[in-house]
Amino acid sequence: MGQGHRELPERPPAERRPDQARASPEQFRPRAVTSSSQQPPPASSCPGAGRRGAQARTGRTLCAMKTLPAFCVVLLVLWSVSEAKFDDFEDEEDIVEYDDNDFAEFEDVTEDPAPESPQRVVTTEDDEDEATVELEGQSENQEGDFEDADAPEGDTENEPYDDEEFEGYEDKPDTTSSKNKDPITIVDVPAHLQNSWESYYLEILMVTGLLAYIMNYIIGKNKNSRLAQAWFNTHRELLESNFTLVGDDGTNKEATSTGKLNQENEHIYNLWCSGRVCCEGMLIQLRFLKRQDLLNVLARMMRPVSDQVQIKVTMNDEDMDTYVFAVGTRKALVRLQKEMQDLSEFCSDKPKSGAKYGLPDSLAILSEMGEVTEGMMDAKMVHFLTHYADKIESVHFSDQFSGPKIMQEEGQPLKLPETKRTLLFTFNVPGLGNTYPKDMEALLPLMNMVIYSIDKARKFRLNREGKQKADKNRARVEENFLKLTHVQRQEAAQSRREEKKRAEKERIMNEEDPEKQRRLEEAALRREQKKLEKKQMKMKQIKVKAM
Amino acid sequence: MSTNSMSDPRRPNKVLRYKPPPSESNPALDDPTPDYMNLLGMIFSMCGLMLKLKWCAWVAVYCSFISFANSRSSEDTKQMMSSFMLSISAVVMSYLQNPQPMTPPW
Numbered sequence: 001m002g003q004g005h006r007e008l009p010e011r012p013p014a015e016r017r018p019d020q021a022r023a024s025p026e027q028f029r030p031r032a033v034t035s036s037s038q039q040p041p042p043a044s045s046c047p048g049a050g051r052r053g054a055q056a057r058t059g060r061t062l063c064a065m066k067t068l069p070a071f072c073v074v075l076l077v078l079w080s081v082s083e084a085k086f087d088d089f090e091d092e093e094d095i096v097e098y099d100d101n102d103f104a105e106f107e108d109v110t111e112d113p114a115p116e117s118p119q120r121v122v123t124t125e126d127d128e129d130e131a132t133v134e135l136e137g138q139s140e141n142q143e144g145d146f147e148d149a150d151a152p153e154g155d156t157e158n159e160p161y162d163d164e165e166f167e168g169y170e171d172k173p174d175t176t177s178s179k180n181k182d183p184i185t186i187v188d189v190p191a192h193l194q195n196s197w198e199s200y201y202l203e204i205l206m207v208t209g210l211l212a213y214i215m216n217y218i219i220g221k222n223k224n225s226r227l228a229q230a231w232f233n234t235h236r237e238l239l240e241s242n243f244t245l246v247g248d249d250g251t252n253k254e255a256t257s258t259g260k261l262n263q264e265n266e267h268i269y270n271l272w273c274s275g276r277v278c279c280e281g282m283l284i285q286l287r288f289l290k291r292q293d294l295l296n297v298l299a300r301m302m303r304p305v306s307d308q309v310q311i312k313v314t315m316n317d318e319d320m321d322t323y324v325f326a327v328g329t330r331k332a333l334v335r336l337q338k339e340m341q342d343l344s345e346f347c348s349d350k351p352k353s354g355a356k357y358g359l360p361d362s363l364a365i366l367s368e369m370g371e372v373t374e375g376m377m378d379a380k381m382v383h384f385l386t387h388y389a390d391k392i393e394s395v396h397f398s399d400q401f402s403g404p405k406i407m408q409e410e411g412q413p414l415k416l417p418e419t420k421r422t423l424l425f426t427f428n429v430p431g432l433g434n435t436y437p438k439d440m441e442a443l444l445p446l447m448n449m450v451i452y453s454i455d456k457a458r459k460f461r462l463n464r465e466g467k468q469k470a471d472k473n474r475a476r477v478e479e480n481f482l483k484l485t486h487v488q489r490q491e492a493a494q495s496r497r498e499e500k501k502r503a504e505k506e507r508i509m510n511e512e513d514p515e516k517q518r519r520l521e522e523a524a525l526r527r528e529q530k531k532l533e534k535k536q537m538k539m540k541q542i543k544v545k546a547m
Numbered sequence: 548m549s550t551n552s553m554s555d556p557r558r559p560n561k562v563l564r565y566k567p568p569p570s571e572s573n574p575a576l577d578d579p580t581p582d583y584m585n586l587l588g589m590i591f592s593m594c595g596l597m598l599k600l601k602w603c604a605w606v607a608v609y610c611s612f613i614s615f616a617n618s619r620s621s622e623d624t625k626q627m628m629s630s631f632m633l634s635i636s637a638v639v640m641s642y643l644q645n646p647q648p649m650t651p652p653w
Contacts, residue, residue: 213612
């Protein structure tokens with residue numbers, strides 16, 4: 001094995017940093033080693049080294065002169081660092097440099113380096129005629145042995161060793177190594193230097209997860225789309241026979257049927273139908289499960305939920321009488337009673353069982369008055385409700401429908417919300433999430449029920465007593481509302497008056513013409529006086545009345 | 548089916564156009580998931596970039612995907628794309644700065 005140029009008295013045998021490992025052979029060359037972290041290219045790091053012939057030589061010498069101090073500094077640093085490192089093998093490097101002669105004496109002393117077959121990569125740079133660089137993978141025994149062996153045998157041997165010389169040494173390294181084994185902490189090779197994909201297993205896991213999410217997105221989206229289309233194909237005929245306009249997204253100039261669903265989301269589809277007797281229009285919303293979101297899919301495995309079809313029929317004012325009525329599953333009604341403005345105000349009782357009318361136990365009734373229930377629960381309706389009870393979530397007829405209760409920050413809203421005569425239906429698609437396109441056919445009779453209800457609502461009229469009761473109820477609700485908001489309304493009126501005054505004052509101030517200003521001020525004063533007089537008159541009148 | 552089988556219940560003269568429901572606070576009330584996920588994704592990607600935490604960046608990518616999947620059609624795609632790009636850049640930057648593989652937190 002070549003000796004190489006021994007320009008240093010001691011070379012750090014254990015070089016841990018790969019950059020330094022690469023840099024150190026280059027130290028022996030007259031090259032510009034600017035920093036130890038850089039990896040100078042093998043061919044030419046010196047600016048002049050690229051030129052040929054004499055120029056190259058002069059260039060090289062110049063470089064050598066410039067880099068000599070840097071070179072010395074680097075060597076010093078390396079030496080000191082290696083000294084520190086050599087005390088305890090806590091470094092993470094695996095690429096080490098050895099002059100093989102340094103460790104020739106240790107090679108046979110180590111117990112089982114051969115069976116373990118340490119990774120030895122001998123790299124020699126082609127244009128180098130100096131020491132060969134050995135890169136050895138570190139095995140525990142080797143390191144331990146090197147450390148131990150170094151202490152007792154400090155000097156290096158230049159000659160190939162004799163087996164006989166080391167006969168007595170076999171025990172010594174063993175004992176010393178066993179003594180000193182404990183404090184040694186062997187650190188694993190850092191993962192990114194291992195050149196294996198297995199170390200990046202977490203990243204691979206993440207990417208796999210993302211791919212799974214994307215796959216689920218595509219599959220879920222397609223399934224929802226197929227379900228929606230299946231629903232529409234099943235119901236198209238019925239809808240087209242009842243409504244002039246089937247399908248409208250509001251963007252076309254003319255009111256022509258688009259004949260297809262309006263996709264709002266990956267899981268929500270809308271359909272607007274209009275042009276029928278008694279009703280202004282019907283909005284059907286297919287609220288499917290979020291099959292496109294993997295998190296949702298996993299959550300649904302814990303708690304199964306159904307797809308829903310929500311139908312909202314807006315009635316003409318003259319085509320529906322004044323009543324509030326709801327029927328559905330008990331759970332749904334309790335929730336609606338809490339959420340919906342009209343149900344909470346007009347139907348204060350708890351949901352009652354519908355067994356009296358022949359309904360199954362799963363369904364309950366919320367009604368403003370008994371007469372409404374009597375009127376609504378005719379034979380056909382009961383038939384519908386009984387047969388399809390498992391698919392019905394809620395049925396809600398109301399002339400005071402204004403949506404869910406709005407919670408405003410300032411307390412009560414100042415005005416009663418706008419109401420509309422509406423029929424609302426919520427149906428559950430059978431299958432509890434595991435729906436197939438053919439399940440949509442099961443919903444067709446429910447659409448028949450909706451059409452029947454529209455006509456029924458038009459025909460049903462309260463008698464005189466009922467009407468009186470209904471009117472009283474509505475007046476009561478309005479009064480309550482006004483009382484609650486009285487204070488707020490007063491404050492609002494007061495603030496409005498103050499605004500007006502301020503605006504007027506500002507106008508007077510902004511008038512540039514002094515004459516006009518004076519005149520406006522006088523006018524304002526006169527108005528104030530009049531108001532005061534009026535108030536005084538009123539007070540007098542009240543006093544007189546009281547007396 | 549219809550009122551009486553003879554007459555057609557359809558009334559072409561009574562056609563009303565579809566009016567999309569006014570989008571006051573309803574979109575947010577209905578389902579705040581996409582907004583939350585968007586915000587969360589941005590926060591995680593900023594954390595991942597500033598603190599050089601790889602797992603933050605990966606979580607940010609997941610958040611932006613979830614936000615996209617749950618998004619409403621009325622939502623701006625620009626917002627979605629920007630959060631997505633931010634999370635991808637967080638991941639890339641984390642790995643450029645430190646090519647070591649991610650260590651599990653346990």
